[in-house]
Amino acid sequence: MGSTTPVSEAEGFVPQEEIDASCRVPVLLAFGSAAKWLVIGLLLGVVAAIKMHAPAFLAHCPWLTYGRVRPAYFDAIVYGFLSQAGIGAALWTLARCGRGRLALPGVASAGGVVWNLGVLVGVLQVLGGQTTGLPWMEFPRQGAAVMAGGYFLMAVSACYTLLHRRKHELYVSQWFILAALFLFPWILSAAYMLGVVDPVRGIMQAVVSAWYANGIQYLWLTPLGLALAYYLLPKLGGAPVYSNQGAAFGFWTLVVFGNWSGLSLLQGGPLPRWMIGVGVASKFVLLLSGVAFAVNWELTRRSAAKTAPRQPAGPFLSFGAWMFVVALFLDAITGVTSLGHKVNLTPYATGVTHLLLFGFVGMVLLAAVYHIVPRLIPAGWSSPGLISAHFGLSLIGTLLLAGSGILGGLSYGGKLADPGVPFLTAVQGLTPFAGMTTLGLLLLLLGGGVFGLHLLLTVVRGTARERAAFCSWCCGCGTLPGGAEKKARAGA
16 A cells, blocks of 8 residues: 555556546545635634624624524535545545545546535525524535435445455555444434434433534544545655554544543533533543554654655644644543533633644645645646645644634633633633634635635646647647647547
8 A cells, every 4th residue: 555656457456547547536526625615614714703803794794694604614614625625535545545446436526516515505504594503513404415415425436446445455544434434424314313303302402412513523524534644644754554553442442432522512511420421531531542643653753764755745744643632632631620610611612623623634634635636637736835835824824723712711711710800801801812713714714715726726737638638629729739639639
């Protein structure tokens, strides 16, 4: 798997060029759509952040009220950007690790189109006020059903690719992708059945909502991020993963305890103490998964080739890998009773969530995009400078966005716990942190715009020859350099 040279058909494996060609359309469709939703989601996030310290901003438009824009922002980022980029990278990774072509690429492409339609319908419904009111699952059943249909088509392609792989030994990345592929529909269907179709009553609605949000983070997005991190680490460093046993330990810890840890989000609620205790304990056990990944990562990095060439994906991957450990640690320490009660109902949890989404999953997915696209488009990226600018903007924006929530939560919680501080004074103390949030989202939006424009330029430049050949064959209006036009006509 670590080799970058084509493998002959005589050995039973498909050459890498043919694998990449089979993945080209569905993966580029997923990446392009993800870039689009990243910009749209961040625009909505900026509007929501501005409203925190300027409530009159766009107040005349009911579609852009805070209660509608903020959930639409999260949904666009989670389902439009992170999930689509993760699925696209997962399809390519499964084909590469299995040393076989992507199965049913047309079905995967159709699934991507349907998924985008579902996200569009869901976001418009949320902005129109038709929302379930449950965090992370605000899409009404119509939008969620369309999105689930698109996922089914892409999952069929992924499962067939895994089933018909040429290399039968499963690599670490394939473990995590396979788990994510089966866990996501289970989480989605169970949560919507209990929360929307035939909703449970009372406090159990909060339990379902917390279970779903935590499941999306730790059983859907996190496995995708870890799968790509484990794939890219040996590719960029030139050394195999140090310990498959350590990776397996982190895998089973995440799968078993990732779902239960969501109950810790309900500390202080009218629930049995054993439920909260299970959630808190699971969150601390989940931290072991991060430790196993960090140790594996560091030992692999030390054994990597010192002369390995620097690649555009490297900075994104390194930053994202360490932010995973930091986010797990900051999330786990809220299980300590004193701190948990202090930061409860503050922006602290939102800051940790932003660190996990943008700092870990987002950065690793961007690293995957920067690694995969040159394999799909031989011309490669148009400008290394734009990649560096994107990384700088994303790095600073992520730290500001996550830091504003974490530091603001600690400050606000400390003032609320002090009986000598008036409530209004404590609330006013959040104003500087709201400004940090807005600035962080603006920088991320600028970085997302750079990324989307760069991806578009790269695809347009990389496919110029194919488009010219098609136009030349179709209507004679295209021109190809060096007499290639006649060859294109003959080949077509």
